[in-house]
Amino acid sequence: MREAITDLLVDLPPTGNVTDLLLRTHDDDPQRPLYARRTGGTWTDVSAASFLQQVAAVAKGLIAHGVQPGDAVAVMSRTRYEWTLADVAIWFAGAVTVPVYETSSAHQVAWILEDARPAVVLVEDRAKADVVLDAAARSGRTETTAVVRLTLGAVDPGEADGDAQVDPATPTLGTLMADGASVADGRLEDARSSRGLADAASIVYTSGTTGRPKGCVITHGNFALFAVNTLEFLPEFLKQENARTLMFLPLAHVLARAVQVVCFTGGITLAHSGSAAQLLEDLTTFRPTFLLAVPRIFEKIHATAAQRAEESGKGRLFAAAERTAVAYSRALDARGRGGRGPSPLLRCSHALFDRILYPRLRAVFGGEVTYTVSGASPLSEHLAHFFRGAGIMIQEGYGLTESTAPCTVNTVALTRVGSVGIPMPGTSVRLDDDGEVQVRGAGIFAGYFRNDEATAEAFTEDGYFRTGDLGSLDEDGFLTITGRKKDLLVTAGGKNVAPGPLEERLREHQLVAQAVVVGEGRPFIGALVSLDREALDSWAAGRGRKGLTVEEAARDAEVRSELQTAVDAANATVSRAEQIRRFTVLAAEFTVESGHLTPTLKLKRAAVVADHAAALDELYAKR
Numbered sequence: 001m002r003e004a005i006t007d008l009l010v011d012l013p014p015t016g017n018v019t020d021l022l023l024r025t026h027d028d029d030p031q032r033p034l035y036a037r038r039t040g041g042t043w044t045d046v047s048a049a050s051f052l053q054q055v056a057a058v059a060k061g062l063i064a065h066g067v068q069p070g071d072a073v074a075v076m077s078r079t080r081y082e083w084t085l086a087d088v089a090i091w092f093a094g095a096v097t098v099p100v101y102e103t104s105s106a107h108q109v110a111w112i113l114e115d116a117r118p119a120v121v122l123v124e125d126r127a128k129a130d131v132v133l134d135a136a137a138r139s140g141r142t143e144t145t146a147v148v149r150l151t152l153g154a155v156d157p158g159e160a161d162g163d164a165q166v167d168p169a170t171p172t173l174g175t176l177m178a179d180g181a182s183v184a185d186g187r188l189e190d191a192r193s194s195r196g197l198a199d200a201a202s203i204v205y206t207s208g209t210t211g212r213p214k215g216c217v218i219t220h221g222n223f224a225l226f227a228v229n230t231l232e233f234l235p236e237f238l239k240q241e242n243a244r245t246l247m248f249l250p251l252a253h254v255l256a257r258a259v260q261v262v263c264f265t266g267g268i269t270l271a272h273s274g275s276a277a278q279l280l281e282d283l284t285t286f287r288p289t290f291l292l293a294v295p296r297i298f299e300k301i302h303a304t305a306a307q308r309a310e311e312s313g314k315g316r317l318f319a320a321a322e323r324t325a326v327a328y329s330r331a332l333d334a335r336g337r338g339g340r341g342p343s344p345l346l347r348c349s350h351a352l353f354d355r356i357l358y359p360r361l362r363a364v365f366g367g368e369v370t371y372t373v374s375g376a377s378p379l380s381e382h383l384a385h386f387f388r389g390a391g392i393m394i395q396e397g398y399g400l401t402e403s404t405a406p407c408t409v410n411t412v413a414l415t416r417v418g419s420v421g422i423p424m425p426g427t428s429v430r431l432d433d434d435g436e437v438q439v440r441g442a443g444i445f446a447g448y449f450r451n452d453e454a455t456a457e458a459f460t461e462d463g464y465f466r467t468g469d470l471g472s473l474d475e476d477g478f479l480t481i482t483g484r485k486k487d488l489l490v491t492a493g494g495k496n497v498a499p500g501p502l503e504e505r506l507r508e509h510q511l512v513a514q515a516v517v518v519g520e521g522r523p524f525i526g527a528l529v530s531l532d533r534e535a536l537d538s539w540a541a542g543r544g545r546k547g548l549t550v551e552e553a554a555r556d557a558e559v560r561s562e563l564q565t566a567v568d569a570a571n572a573t574v575s576r577a578e579q580i581r582r583f584t585v586l587a588a589e590f591t592v593e594s595g596h597l598t599p600t601l602k603l604k605r606a607a608v609v610a611d612h613a614a615a616l617d618e619l620y621a622k623r
Contacts, residue, residue, distance in 0.1 A: 004477030008426035017220035058089035060183035061176025069094030076100040077124035078274035094191035099252035109135035197221030215449030229425035237371040244269035258405035303510035325389025380504040438464035509566035
């Protein structure tokens with residue numbers, strides 16, 4: 001059994017908790033800008049002292065409303081400053097944060113209310129308050145669930161978040177602050193210091209790609225040890241002077257919150273962007289130095305850049321620049337393995353494109369981003385090489401909700417594109433006999449909330465967490481994920497096929513929004529493809545076919561011919577038995593709202609297959 005281990009770099013006393021890290025940062029420099037809030041078109045810094053003052057006031061308010069150490073407090077909101085404020089205040093009150101995705105239905109929220117039993121639910125707006133109240137009625141918890149608006153000021157129709165439906169009588173964070181004025185500092189300190197590293201900091205419910213979501217108990221130790229060790233493990237961009245980042249992933253996702261803890265531990269300025277429409281402008285105006293993103297962001301930026309180049313008559317130039325970036329990055333990898341590295345001709349070509357084209361790509365990220373971290377789902381090796389060659393290093397990592405944050409990552413010094421890196425400090429990664437990745441370490445959760453049976457099934461007898469993912473470990477300890485055990489397709493001919501790599505290649509094409517590779521029990525491998533509506537508009541306009549709808553495109557011969565090139569490129573990476581023989585273009589989109597994507601844009605494969613059974617049958621109909 002092959003195993004890779006990285007020793008813990010920094011340990012912490014068991015009596016401490018996450019809040020100690022914020023207090024340490026404050027004591028080092030109270031005026032350090034920990035956060036930046038967007039006001040109109042400008043960003044306003046929030047110092048460590050100001051943030052800590054607000055945290056203490058909200059925490060006292062929670063205590064005044066009866067929240068006791070160990071109680072659960074839920075948060076349902078898009079990513080915003082107040083989410084972060086509430087999260088840390090909950091910890092200062094000694095309570096446990098239960099994040100709820102803003103897109104959750106009343107049915108999903110009802111289960112969380114029933115299972116976690118939060119005393120208070122903090123919501124962003126009236127619409128989410130209505131969802132929670134509906135959920136409370138379904139779960140029979142209307143008498144025990146208090147709903148509080150996640151805003152600092154009084155609620156009125158003209159407030160900055162634009163919610164004109166708000167009931168002015170709804171309690172807010174401001175209300176909590178006022179109500180907590182009578183709570184003594186000593187009482188707050190008793191609550192804050194009551195938690196140790198082994199105590200629960202959060203109950204994070206799995207995204208539910210299959211079955212009922214389970215609550216993962218994430219401890220103070222999981223968050224705190226990840227933070228202090230990550231700062232030492234990735235110092236090149238986390239410890240650079242004036243480091244700052246823009247958080248746009250859902251804070252309901254545990255990875256986003258783990259990075260948030262890294263930021264206030266390291267004194268890194270964090271800003272929030274909770275709107276997809278606002279993201280590009282926020283990147284341009286805030287100008288982060290590093291980013292946390294998911295693969296779909298990189299796929300979209302690449303596809304948009306390629307489309308714009310084609311529309312402007314520079315398609316061939318972009319293609320040449322892309323080939324050069326990929327070749328340059330691969331040569332860097334070769335040099336890292338003892339090879340020669342980029343040739344003189346390749347270096348010249350790269351230098352040319354680094355003057356005329358790559359800066360435009362970097363400008364999309366704000367112009368100052370050098371490093372990015374990609375997580376939540378696999379990133380195609382081609383795109384990783386492309387962005388690296390264009391001057392944006394993608395440090396791909398691997399983790400699950402149950403591992404709090406990445407349990408492996410590519411570092412600046414030790415990078416192998418195509419892999420998900422080496423174990424994080426304090427982490428051991430091994431492969432079972434069937435290739436399943438198993439993990440033990442500082443980030444692994446304490447177990448499933450109120451579900452001892454599921455917890456026992458999730459761990460081996462010697463304490464390793466069974467991830468359900470398949471992988472390989474090379475001689476240097478780099479992990480590569482090759483698929484997921486339950487996603488493996490077995491064709492009628494008995495061939496095992498991992499759909500993930502094929503889907504990643506298909507999504508590289510500008511017209512492809514999502515793809516689902518199918519073939520379980522079927523005679524061959526096929527694919528269901530959904531189109532990117534925005535890219536389709538640009539593609540059609542460039543060919544004199546403006547106004548082509550998605551429904552028309554799904555049956556259009558020219559569109560299918562274009563998509564066949566993506567299929568051919570994907571097929572070139574696998575054996576003949578694994579290749580996609582047929583594909584169907586769907587008029588429908590796969591979205592979070594449709595129930596086909598998780599909030600972090602991972603495919604819910606079973607939902608797609610079930611909802612498009614007719615298209616699947618047509619795909620395999622005899623012709």
